Amino acid sequence: MQMIKGLIRLAQTLQFNILSYWFRHYSRRVMIVSDRPSLIIAPHQDDETLGCGGLITLKRQLGVRVAVVFLTDGGGTCVSLSDYEHEVNLRRQEAIAALNLLGVPGSDIHFLNYPDGKLQNLSASDRQDLLTQLQQLLEQYEAEEVYAPHAKDGHCDHEAAFQLAYTATVSSRIQLFQYPIWLFWRRSFLLQLKWRDLAGAYRLNIGSVSSKKQRAIRIYQSQLSILPFGFLNPFWSSTELFFVQAMPKPEQETLAINARKR
Numbered sequence: 001m002q003m004i005k006g007l008i009r010l011a012q013t014l015q016f017n018i019l020s021y022w023f024r025h026y027s028r029r030v031m032i033v034s035d036r037p038s039l040i041i042a043p044h045q046d047d048e049t050l051g052c053g054g055l056i057t058l059k060r061q062l063g064v065r066v067a068v069v070f071l072t073d074g075g076g077t078c079v080s081l082s083d084y085e086h087e088v089n090l091r092r093q094e095a096i097a098a099l100n101l102l103g104v105p106g107s108d109i110h111f112l113n114y115p116d117g118k119l120q121n122l123s124a125s126d127r128q129d130l131l132t133q134l135q136q137l138l139e140q141y142e143a144e145e146v147y148a149p150h151a152k153d154g155h156c157d158h159e160a161a162f163q164l165a166y167t168a169t170v171s172s173r174i175q176l177f178q179y180p181i182w183l184f185w186r187r188s189f190l191l192q193l194k195w196r197d198l199a200g201a202y203r204l205n206i207g208s209v210s211s212k213k214q215r216a217i218r219i220y221q222s223q224l225s226i227l228p229f230g231f232l233n234p235f236w237s238s239t240e241l242f243f244v245q246a247m248p249k250p251e252q253e254t255l256a257i258n259a260r261k262r
């Protein structure tokens with residue numbers, strides 16, 4: 001039994017790494033970083049750096065304002081109250097340190113502190129409150145791009161985060177990008193994902209800032225030791241992957257968003 005579990009885990013790790021490599025290196029479309037103010041929506045403290053660390057750094061180097069909002073408090077793995085408070089504080093400090101390194105000042109980092117693991121089960125009033133907070137941040141930063149986890153990222157909080165981002169932006173001109181974290185990790189990958197879920201993949205070359213992203217990832221010491229073996233491999237690479245849900249021009253090969261005159 002143990003051997004079968006080991007083989008399943010090995011197959012899962014191989015699937016994850018092969019698909020991540022293929023999409024990051026062979027997606028036809030190339031993304032160019034725009035100078036549009038952006039809001040990064042992260043369910044947990046580390047998703048933003050793993051999924052968008054290079055993008056954030058490149059935008060900050062251009063002088064573009066990037067705000068990051070964490071939806072949950074990140075305390076989901078704890079059992080006792082004292083552990084919980086320690087974990088939440090630790091992850092908060094790690095997030096601030098990692099984002100400071102990537103160029104985001106503390107004033108542009110926001111913690112909404114909804115319960116970890118419960119985003120899909122928020123009460124109607126909590127969900128409305130969260131959407132209102134997202135709307136306020138979108139207005140405060142005049143965000144023109146939003147980055148959220150992939151719609152089918154294979155984690156309840158991540159998929160809920162996408163739905164919230166979608167609801168907050170669907171009736172606006174804000175462009176919504178999806179970043180994968182657990183997408184290729186899901187065991188039932190071939191059964192649950194349709195090709196259209198993976199269409200619109202853009203690869204972003206972050207080679208010039210990948211060492212900085214790697215240093216930011218290493219700040220998340222509380223998470224590095226508990227993530228599955230082989231899971232971090234794609235996130236060390238010099239490419240990030242984004243999915244665009246609805247392309248204004250489907251035939252367009254390069255996503256070059258015109259510079260907004262300010």
Ligand SMILES: [Zn+2]
Pocket residue numbers: 043044047155158181
């Ligand atoms: Zn997460």
